[in-house]
Amino acid sequence: MKKTIINWIFNSFLAVIIIVVAILGIYYFYYMPSSVVKMISERNEVLPNTYKVLSDESLWKDKMVKSDNPSSWNIPSKNIEIKESDSQFNFYCGDKKADFIKYSSYKYKNSMGGWGSVSIVDCGEYYFIYEYSDGGPKLFGPFESENSVATSSLKTEASNSLPDEVFIKASLDPTGKVVARGDINGDVYEDAVVKVSTCGASCSTNLMVVLNNKNIDTDVLDVSFDPGFKSSSAAKSDVTNVSIKNGIISLTGYGLDCGNPNQEADICTQEKWSVVKTIKFKLISANGASKYNLERVEKPKIYSISPNQTDQQGVVLTIKGIYLNGFEGETGVWFENEAGQVGVIETGNYLPTGDTALIVTLPSRLCTKSSGESGLPCASYMDMKPGSYKVYVKPSGVSSNKLDFTIMQ
Numbered sequence: 001m002k003k004t005i006i007n008w009i010f011n012s013f014l015a016v017i018i019i020v021v022a023i024l025g026i027y028y029f030y031y032m033p034s035s036v037v038k039m040i041s042e043r044n045e046v047l048p049n050t051y052k053v054l055s056d057e058s059l060w061k062d063k064m065v066k067s068d069n070p071s072s073w074n075i076p077s078k079n080i081e082i083k084e085s086d087s088q089f090n091f092y093c094g095d096k097k098a099d100f101i102k103y104s105s106y107k108y109k110n111s112m113g114g115w116g117s118v119s120i121v122d123c124g125e126y127y128f129i130y131e132y133s134d135g136g137p138k139l140f141g142p143f144e145s146e147n148s149v150a151t152s153s154l155k156t157e158a159s160n161s162l163p164d165e166v167f168i169k170a171s172l173d174p175t176g177k178v179v180a181r182g183d184i185n186g187d188v189y190e191d192a193v194v195k196v197s198t199c200g201a202s203c204s205t206n207l208m209v210v211l212n213n214k215n216i217d218t219d220v221l222d223v224s225f226d227p228g229f230k231s232s233s234a235a236k237s238d239v240t241n242v243s244i245k246n247g248i249i250s251l252t253g254y255g256l257d258c259g260n261p262n263q264e265a266d267i268c269t270q271e272k273w274s275v276v277k278t279i280k281f282k283l284i285s286a287n288g289a290s291k292y293n294l295e296r297v298e299k300p301k302i303y304s305i306s307p308n309q310t311d312q313q314g315v316v317l318t319i320k321g322i323y324l325n326g327f328e329g330e331t332g333v334w335f336e337n338e339a340g341q342v343g344v345i346e347t348g349n350y351l352p353t354g355d356t357a358l359i360v361t362l363p364s365r366l367c368t369k370s371s372g373e374s375g376l377p378c379a380s381y382m383d384m385k386p387g388s389y390k391v392y393v394k395p396s397g398v399s400s401n402k403l404d405f406t407i408m409q
Helices: 002-030 149-154 164-171
Strands: 039-043 072-075 080-084 091-093 099-108 116-122 126-133 136-144 177-182 191-199 203-213 217-220 238-245 248-254 276-285 292-296 301-306 316-322 330-336 342-348 357-361 365-367 381-383 387-393 403-407
Touching (some): 072 136, 191 238, 316 387, 342 357, 342 381
Antiparallel strands (some): 116 126, 126 136, 191 203, 238 248, 276 292, 365 381
């Protein structure tokens, strides 16, 4: 009997405790003053520097775009539809894929649901605020962009730059050093090459490419300056200068292309190591896990010919590529017909643009040999008859790739 009473008292006491805890929990979640209820939040603090309306919620909260479809919003002022194509936050501004940039995620302590978030849907010339919470997705805007590529002509150099400290922090080497700055990927924002060091059994020095993502954050690329640059070995490269110009990264120093299996010998002697060389790289798109690769670009390369077909002589051709100029700007645009006969249009451009674009007029016949600076008259000609041709440039005697060109009937 005594044991039964003790058990009853214990169980009653336990029940009272449970009820009190439940009441306190309900009060905390539903009746605690709002000044005490705190928000758990993660936030990209630098984003308001680019998207100004984020600095004050009142600037965007009253500009919600109404829609019956939770993944599609019609924007009459821009004559465009904003769509979320899937659950992975892939948005489209009409047919153009938008940049989706997360600004903050949050959760109030009295919230019984999941985390909410505020993000940016960047369409280039304008952008939207995208809020996702228990109430479903909401879109606010549009807001004119102050940092879009379309308005890049109004930018100052400083507005496209980040401090050295930001690039060094991204490299994860506090002793790193920014050795070059410039736009590497063609988005008008200034990127950087950072020199970093790692030491284990031996020390190595490497060069890291860090992209500036619209002054919002950085992207460290998993790329290497290979072939040509050795970050470690008994005869590692000693780079004395790094520069970025027109998207090309140039390395100058000792031990470049020294002991490279693609060269004549695989042994880097002191004599070979002591030769000062310059090697150049360009960022190119890649497939797979890596978004980019670095490609050696010393050899001239043609990207396009416009137009690539014609039915008349006298047409003006624009040839775009890289390293098209030869010594003192001279170069030759060569045409090879189906029979293997070749002819050349000699041209030259001492300006930097001549390195990436050549403009020539197609005559009715071409000289079969380059006269260079000899001044001698042409000894033989090739008539430019209807047919298919291969076009290439040959600055300083180094041939580029060949592209197709057609003269129609």
